[in-house]
Amino acid sequence: MSYLHSERWLAPVPIRLEWDQNSKSNLDQLLTSRIMNHNGESVALADLGRWRNTVQQQPLYHKDLLPLVYVVGDGAGELDSPLYGMLDIKADLEKKYPAMEQALVNQPNNPYQTSIKWDGEWQITYDTFRDMGLAYAVGLIIIYLLIVAKFSSYTIPLIIMAPIPLTLVGILPGHALLNSQFTATSMIGMIALAGILVRNSILLVDFIELELKKGASLQQAVIQSAAIRSKPILLTAMAAILDALFILDDPIFNGLAISLIFGVFVSTLMTLVVVPVVFYASSRSK
Template sequence: ADLVEDRLKAEPGLVEVDSIRESTPPKLVFVPDQEKAALAGVSISEIAATLNTAFKGNNTQLLRVEGERNPLRILLQLPEEVRSSPSEHSQLFVKGATGAMVSLAELGHWSLERVDQTIYHKNLKPVVYVFAECAGRPPAECIVDVQTDQVPAGQTVPPLTEQTVRPVEQRTYFSNGSGLAWNVPAGIDVVFSGEGEWNITLDVFRDLGLAFGAAMIMIYIILVAQTGSFLIPIVVMMAIPLTVIGVMPGFWMLNMVSGNVVSGYADPVYFTATAMIGMIALAGIVTRDSIILVDFIELAVRHGRPLFAAILESRVVRLRPILLTAGAALLSSIPITFDPIFSGLGWSLIFGLISSTVFTLFVIPVCYWLLKARGPEAQN
């Protein structure tokens, strides 16, 4: 645990490194001499009662003070500065069987002993948890760099203080690691993201990804039922991937423009779970724009317009409704960006609406033309 803790402390972007290991001072234990106690007529229980009164305290009497509704308890106890000094404990006396007071120093001696640590287990194996907070860097990057620097057990590595940390700016997705080699003894396993917030984050994004997939399937089933075709819904849903083109680069540009620095560490705007929820909501919003275009095209073709002309007219005629609906949704998302928790949801809606609205006017007509170009609609 100490090796892992030292390595995490040396990693840039990791702060508040701590573990569940308790740093308790040694405890004072009085070891009685049973032979001397028997000769003095003092029992072990009397010694224990005296020590309990001296260290933990004992309520002896009640003191009534004028003006106080309830009587005050008188606590008999050694002062705090005396309790940790064995030399002062020799002044304690225990009453013997004959009534004589016997010094505690004549009945035994004091010993400093180590306090037993709490041993935690998981899956029948002893574990020690080491924690750390990320400041200015995503947890995934920190974990990857630390894992990359770990070398096999038994290999000789220099102390961390004698190694040079590679700057974060020089690290890439293909060249990870801080250049701080470290390892642990054989028989000890180091498992990252076992019970922390990063594991919870992975679970949340996994569940949201499944929800996103379920939403796509439901949208497809509804469109098939409405259009009576298995291919037209695919054309309509081509607007959904277009949101990613706006959301991911949008968050990158947002951090480039408005990146904050708190206490010397970068405070970026992350793609959070609420941003993922925004992408799921965008699946329904942008599909509506595609339906508006495709519906106009098919209506115009049924009224005798050539397919190519109907596609061109759909972009012109339906441009205003598409811009009005997208603009209304975009403006209503702006107040959400000021919330510290749901800001990701607002930014995801804004970036996704901008990209999907622009690309939908070009991609959807082209995809519809490619689908119908060899059909009877195009030949008529």
């Protein structure tokens, strides 16, 4: 007849008029039901054709030569991520069927017993974050090697990369503040922040070393680095934040914008403090 719309549902639900279960199971009552034809006349349903009982074959699904049954569902509402609903159902099944194996990532250990393999959007989410996590780790290693080649030191790259974990101090509270979920695009923003922070840290460390070569004291060089280099670093941060504001309302790249805005804001301010302090402490201990 029509469709029912709701903000809590992923798709509109069709509205249909149906007989009750008892009427549908009684074939004679069903055939004597009258409907209107295109001429506006009331005719019995039995007059519209020939009716006979048949056996309908149900599909039998197999995977890897083993029988299986697909159970499909969608998540909607305030927390529409599949992970939350999946964990709730998984906990309920563990209480009712403690002996039944439930596999989240790999296939069940014993495929010849009744078991559950959680798949679908959850598996896609897991694969996406796993691959991006590996790419993030490889990127950090490459950044470290490049900085080692630049400064000919194994400790200075660690000082330069020290602010990278501080991005989480801005990213996670930023998502919570805007009531947004941490998505794959949020992870992309987190990866991009590593390059921005390393650039800022290199500006500070390079300035400190130049001042030391000019004969300045360690304390003076560290203080001057934060005071003089803060302006170009803050301008770079402002440019990145303003660019990210334009995609803040985008339904796909919203997470990327939040990661860049809050991550750049918090980590930039902390970089101006952390890098000089860590460099000073490291140099004093030598």
